[in-house]
Amino acid sequence: MNNVLKFKNKKNTVAAQDEIYNFAYLDENTKRMIRRALIKALCIPGYQVPFSSREMPMPYGWGTGGVQVTSSCLTTDDVIKVIDQGADDTTNAVSIRNFFKKTANIKTTEKTSQASIIQTRHRIPEEKLKEKQILVYQVPIPEPLAFLEPRYQETKKMHALSEYGIMHVKLYEDITKNGHIETAYAYPVKTNDRYIMDPSPIPKFDNPKMNNNPAIQLFGAGREQRIYAIPPYTEVTSLDFEDYPFDPSKAPHKCSICGSNESFLDEIITDDDGNRSFICSDTNYCNQRMENN
Amino acid sequence: MQPILSVHNLNKYYGNQVGCKNMNLTLYPGEVVGVVGESGSGKTTFINSISGNLIPDSGKILIETGNETIDFLEISESLKRLLIRTELAFVHQNPRDGLRLDVSAGGNISERLMSIGQRNYGNIRQTIFKWLDKVEIDKSRVDDFPRTFSGGMLQRLQIAKNLVTSPKIIFMDEPTGGLDVSVQAKILDLLRKLVRELNLSVVIVSHDLAVIRLLADKIIVMKNGEAVESGLCDQVLDDPQHSYTQLLVSSVLQV
Numbered sequence: 176m177n178n179v180l181k182f183k184n185k186k187n188t189v190a191a192q193d194e195i196y197n198f199a200y201l202d203e204n205t206k207r208m209i210r211r212a213l214i215k216a217l218c219i220p221g222y223q224v225p226f227s228s229r230e231m232p233m234p235y236g237w238g239t240g241g242v243q244v245t246s247s248c249l250t251t252d253d254v255i256k257v258i259d260q261g262a263d264d265t266t267n268a269v270s271i272r273n274f275f276k277k278t279a280n281i282k283t284t285e286k287t288s289q290a291s292i293i294q295t296r297h298r299i300p301e302e303k304l305k306e307k308q309i310l311v312y313q314v315p316i317p318e319p320l321a322f323l324e325p326r327y328q329e330t331k332k333m334h335a336l337s338e339y340g341i342m343h344v345k346l347y348e349d350i351t352k353n354g355h356i357e358t359a360y361a362y363p364v365k366t367n368d369r370y371i372m373d374p375s376p377i378p379k380f381d382n383p384k385m386n387n388n389p390a391i392q393l394f395g396a397g398r399e400q401r402i403y404a405i406p407p408y409t410e411v412t413s414l415d416f417e418d419y420p421f422d423p424s425k426a427p428h429k430c431s432i433c434g435s436n437e438s439f440l441d442e443i444i445t446d447d448d449g450n451r452s453f454i455c456s457d458t459n460y461c462n463q464r465m466e467n468n
Numbered sequence: 469m470q471p472i473l474s475v476h477n478l479n480k481y482y483g484n485q486v487g488c489k490n491m492n493l494t495l496y497p498g499e500v501v502g503v504v505g506e507s508g509s510g511k512t513t514f515i516n517s518i519s520g521n522l523i524p525d526s527g528k529i530l531i532e533t534g535n536e537t538i539d540f541l542e543i544s545e546s547l548k549r550l551l552i553r554t555e556l557a558f559v560h561q562n563p564r565d566g567l568r569l570d571v572s573a574g575g576n577i578s579e580r581l582m583s584i585g586q587r588n589y590g591n592i593r594q595t596i597f598k599w600l601d602k603v604e605i606d607k608s609r610v611d612d613f614p615r616t617f618s619g620g621m622l623q624r625l626q627i628a629k630n631l632v633t634s635p636k637i638i639f640m641d642e643p644t645g646g647l648d649v650s651v652q653a654k655i656l657d658l659l660r661k662l663v664r665e666l667n668l669s670v671v672i673v674s675h676d677l678a679v680i681r682l683l684a685d686k687i688i689v690m691k692n693g694e695a696v697e698s699g700l701c702d703q704v705l706d707d708p709q710h711s712y713t714q715l716l717v718s719s720v721l722q723v
Contacts, residue, residue, distance in 0.1 A: 336546045338553075340583025344568075347582070348575050350589055351611050416589040
């Protein structure tokens with residue numbers, strides 16, 4: 176009750192971080208536990224480290240894993256950017272940004288180049304990331320073998336012994352059914368020539384960006400209680416066949432706002448007659464191109 | 469000639485219950501050894517113990533790979549699993565245990581190929597067709613799911629899936645169990661052909677003496693977890709010495 180009163184009073188007078196929360200919401204012991212998992216994950220690229228995921232003030236599937244990872248990495252000097260499917264202004268992005276504004280009183284930005292931590296759902300920003308930036312992915316299902324081998328014990332063994340033949344069975348089935356590899360998102364990758372990893376449901380268009388990226392890439396799965404990571408400058412290759420090589424395809428259109436040929440596009444249906452247009456999914460990239468022109 | 473597989477004094481207990489006791493086996497390249505006995509005699513326990521599906525309590529299993537002899541019970545888990553998916557094959561009585569039902573027939577056959585590193589779709593596809601042909605499944609069924617296959621076809625698909633990497637030793641647990649007699653005859657024909665053509669070394673478990681007589685060179689008769697008689701197949705079946713073998717031979721229905 177006291178806390179609630181304190182909370183109400185604060186809200187009217189102080190815009191700063193609410194004192195009823197520890198910095199960035201999580202308590203220090205939890206953050207320490209998560210940082211340990213993160214360090215282990217960085218040491219073994221692509222390996223899924225179990226961690227004891229906390230109950231967060233948002234439902235599972237809304238980025239609880241990513242939020243916990245971000246919270247554990249956050250310092251008072253950080254500038255945070257949150258994107259959801261590439262956009263800064265969708266519900267998930269706005270609410271997570273506000274969450275950190277409120278609990279950590281931290282600077283936020285929409286500019287990729289100015290952010291020190293970027294939490295993302297299902298995209299990698301178009302703008303090249305730099306050293307000292309951290310990209311935090313929200314992951315729904317961390318186990319790339321889950322749909323092929325439902326037994327968790329067995330998938331653990333398969334990872335430990337690099338028994339990855341079954342992963343190619345999935346791609347084989349794709350080609351057989353469709354004449355090409357149909358998997359368009361969550362396209363499996365091999366990290367540092369060892370562990371097969373689910374890159375979270377990013378479009379396969381983004382897969383090449385993970386390879387040799389100067390930024391730290393962290394993956395948090397809250398419900399599944401797993402953390403994994405790609406350290407800077409790590410080799411990440413997308414699985415394929417010799418005669419069906421990996422193809423990071425995109426819609427064969429230009430962005431109808433900024434005219435970009437290179438960025439990943441969202442298809443927007445514009446009226447009831449089925450007319451459609453394509454726009455950049457990365458809103459910041461699109462806006463900056465418009466400003467520069 | 470050196471045996472490709474030799475088992476010495478193998479024991480497997482389930483608590484106080486005997487699974488199989490003091491079992492020995494020698495399998496030479498190109499040879500088929502049949503294990504017969506009534507239900508509960510320990511046949512399946514024995515074949516599971518020597519194929520890596522079960523861990524026996526004591527004994528020795530030696531596998532000759534060509535350049536070295538491997539102590540199957542002493543090697544690391546990773547080497548063991550590598551052996552299981554390259555050099556060894558296991559044909560289950562119920563093909564549904566050995567197949568992935570939500571993966572197409574071709575996908576099932578290709579799994580072992582890709583697990584040993586084949587990455588060329590065209591070549592893999594060729595090998596699949598070759599094996600479908602060998603086990604007499606129509607090529608047009610390559611992209612169908614196993615659940616649309618009949619029992620006999622499923623069993624043939626399982627055999628193809630297992631043999632595609634040319635394993636050295638094949639274990640079969642009642643491969644014709646649960647099939648009607650005409651389909652059984654077809655599978656047996658196929659197995660006999662493959663055994664001769666590919667010079668396979670096979671350990672086959674069956675309660676059906678006719679199956680063993682048709683396929684096996686040597687035979688082990690089991691009762692209550694122990695081998696009561698063993699020797700050349702024709703010799704044992706034509707002139708059974710142990711009373712249980714005599715009973716077994718005389719119980720075969722004459723049509």
